[in-house]
Amino acid sequence: AENVNEGSSCMSKVTDIPLILPFDFVNGAGAIVVMPDDERNMLGKPDLRLWAATYMAGYCAFWNVDGCEWLRDSLPDIKNSVTNDVALKTAAHICARIAANIAVGREVKHFPRFYLCKNLE
Structure with missing residues (x-):
């Protein structure tokens, strides 16, 4: 997802596979x-x-x-580019589950739907 934010041209060429975009939302994560x-x-x-x-x-x-509510409360930190190691781990966990479900042919939510989780303790 960081490469997408930087305008990476390689991401725009990949059109035949699902893309999983993880997000660190400071107090939680999304995908x-x-x-x-x-x-x-x-x-x-x-x-x-x-x-x-x-x-x-x-x-x-x-x-x-x-x-x-945690996501709404996190918006000022997200606007200020604050990150959180626990949120990064939570995002990785979400993405691993999504990738596993895609790999075995299970249905996954896709845009405009999304995944959202408060930080795992």
Whole structure:
């Protein structure tokens, strides 16, 4: 995902495999799966991490999803590029589960749906 934020051209050439985009949201983590046929405009966002956090927080607020307050509270830190090692591990855990599910042919949520988890203790 960092290469996507930097405008890497190699990511735009990969269109026939699912992309798993992990995000460190300081107090938790998230991931968006982009399938080959999904809209990929988000990949060109100048700050994909902030865009994803704002998108997910807005989704949670609109649909009154319980347990997302930590993400809304993390937005100022995300805007200031704060990172957290525990959130990075949480993101890795989410991505490992998604990748395993893709590998065995299980259905996974993909954009505009997403995965979100408060930091694992």
